[in-house]
Amino acid sequence: MNSSDPQRFRPADIDPAEVKALIERVRGPVLTPEDEGYDTERAGYQLARQHRPDLVVGATGTADVRAAVEFARSHALPVAVQGTGHASAGVAGEGGVLINTTRMTGVRVNLEANTAWVAAGTRWDEVIHEAAPAGLAPLSGSYPGLAVVSYTLAGGLSLLSRRYGYAADHVRSIDVVTADGQLRHVTEESYPDLFWGLRGGRDNFGVVTGIEIDLVPITTLYGGSLQFPGELAAEVFDTYLRWTATVPDEMSSSIMQMSYPDIPAFPEALRGRQAVHVRIAYAADVLDAAENLVEPLRALGPMSDTLGELPYTEAGSIYADPPFPGFIEASTTLLGELDTAAVRAILDLAPPHASLPHIFELRHLGGRLALPPAVANAVGNRDARYLFNVVSRLERADITEIRPAHKRMLEALVPWSTGGRLLNFMNGEDAAKEVRSAYDPKDYQRLTEIKAVYDPDNTFRLNHNIPPANTGNPTSA
Ligand SMILES: Cc1cc2nc3c(=O)[nH]c(=O)nc-3n(C[C@H](O)[C@H](O)[C@H](O)COP(=O)(O)OP(=O)(O)OC[C@H]3O[C@@H](n4cnc5c(N)ncnc54)[C@H](O)[C@@H]3O)c2cc1C
Known part of the structure; x- marks a missing residue:
């Protein structure tokens, strides 16, 4: 599927003046299907099915992510997120706002805590490289070219997992922009429900801008x-x-x-x-x-x-x-x-x-x-x-x-x-x-309830979607 297939995809009618205002607010590129670079910006590793959004935002940091989410909300558009784009087949969205995180890279290793803070678009090979001189390793999987965030928050089956557990079991904190455009620093103490749900529920509650993960003593x-x-x-x-x-x-x-x-x-x-x-x-x-x-x-x-x-x-x-x-x-x-x-x-x-x-x-x-x-x-x-x-x-x-x-x-x-x-x-x-089928039934129910609190309109639905628990909202479970 590509943007030259007009039968299948008609972009939403968004006022060009509002798109211009977004372009002025965002540091990275903001592209519509008519713009040169749109196809490159939305492309991922998986070519069988790719997102075809009304607007793709190449976010350079948290401010860009917040601007994109607020824009989507104010136009009642759904939001999709893409790291390295390995997983889009089956869940790629038509329309809405796609946030591409590949420019948001960076790793900070904390040698006292044996942890690393990792920005949203960072790939495992970068974390592995930064951790190795300290005699440490992350719980990365078979392919180090994957982005850290979506792999980890979906579970993350590592080469080291039979010894240490899932990568999601080793997350200390998560920075996430929720559907209301707020940036939240999520820990076990600050938002216990959200912290529980993000580690396994991945992209259903917001756009993650960075996570803090454990490193293990493996060289x-x-x-x-x-x-x-x-x-x-x-x-x-x-x-x-x-x-x-x-x-x-x-x-x-x-x-x-x-x-x-x-x-x-x-x-x-x-x-x-x-x-x-x-x-x-x-x-x-x-x-x-x-x-x-x-x-x-x-x-x-x-x-x-x-x-x-x-x-x-x-x-x-x-x-x-x-x-x-x-x-x-x-x-x-x-x-x-x-x-x-x-x-x-x-x-x-x-x-x-x-x-x-x-x-x-x-x-x-x-x-x-x-x-x-x-x-x-x-x-x-x-x-x-x-x-x-x-x-x-x-x-x-x-x-x-x-x-x-x-x-x-x-x-x-x-x-x-x-x-x-x-x-x-x-x-x-x-x-x-x-x-x-990815969840135990009671946990799935709890995820829908957390969704109803943080994303009641199901703005984040162009994904493996967990709809909000029934709140009378048309998009709820
Ligand atoms: C060659 C290959 C090897 C693999 N090996 C393993 C393995 O060993 N272990 C394992 O567990 N998995 C493995 N996988 C699966 C892989 O972990 C998933 O496909 C993962 O989602 C890929 O990450 P991505 O950034 O490319 O995903 P994308 O396709 O970019 O995104 C996947 C989903 O994550 C969400 N997402 C992405 N970034 C964010 C963000 N910042 N905030 C919120 N949501 C976000 C998106 O909404 C999207 O729905 C492998 C896949 C491939 C293709």
Whole structure:
């Protein structure tokens, strides 16, 4: 979808004089669909579906964010927010005001408290770089090119999470501009309800301009990946599942099968074939046990093995997620304990038996993720044992084939599914409808009540929306 598709999108009729007044108030760019630069300003990593706002504001700081929110409110327009734009598929908005935070970067490490204050548009690689000289690391995920704020406030499944819990469990304070245009410094003491709800409820209560997060004493991991030929998939998946039942909480890992396209961008041995990757991030204080721990996987005879000690600053090499934007369709579910029958259920519906999906993966959960955090928050589904993701690329297949293929896989996994989802991985066509499944039912109800206090008109609705509890308002639950 793009701005040259006038059938699908008619910008709201906003008085140009009022837009001019906003331009004068805001330091960053303010662009309408007619303006040059509009498409670049609204673009994110996910190309399958992008926001198409009436107005996009490239915020440079809190004052710009406040101006944009106040403008939206005074025109009864909804507000969307975008960091690095990895998650827009399924929830991208048509119309309204889009606030792009990518200019709002900055990290301040506090060595006495082992924390970092991070501005809204900052990516993990910046925090990792600033924390490393002090022997510290943030709870970043597989791809360090993601923005910190949305990842963290949606939960944040880190390479270190089985040892430390979700990134959202390690937030000290949050600066947020709420729907009334006020900047609030939110802590456990100042706004207990909002502090609880923002950590898990993410963008439903306002635009976050910065957060203060814990750093942990990690400098070096034992990690990397083992790559196996697709022909060994059943054996590798079975062994992997048995192995995850035995590993300590310091061991985080995942297993993925990928179908490689037959193009020169990939090594000849992989082109047009399937490979299974096991990704490892072992984060113990002493790494001596690592080689013994991974032995059962190595014994399967990988065709490539990059396991070894690596500084946390290079942790992005473990998953080596592609840094360039793409047309991606993804679906997800959380799973409980798995057995051989679950492996068969997945593999029977995957290449080479079927042409889709292109990628599917299991990430091992449990450990500290299964325990409540020191300060309660809204992140749900802590009982899940594995995260299942299935991903296909629209450059390589038709969406009308991809969706049924993903659905078939999720249906086959129903016997093992907990019915829950992690907000950060909800990107497919049903993302907007699936929001409840990210929360425990009582917590979802509480989120709607907090929403009714801080955003009664549902100004922040171009997202994984939690509507305000029924207050008689037309947009409420
Ligand atoms: C390659 C890849 C690897 C990934 N790996 C992991 C992983 O290991 N662990 C994990 O947990 N997740 C992972 N994810 C998922 C990722 O965390 C989410 O997609 C996340 O939302 C991406 O952040 P973003 O800034 O790009 O999001 P955007 O698409 O920019 O925004 C996502 C949502 O966050 C909201 N938002 C953004 N900024 C703000 C703000 N300042 N204030 C309020 N709301 C805001 C927006 O309203 C929007 O709805 C991965 C995704 C990809 C594509």
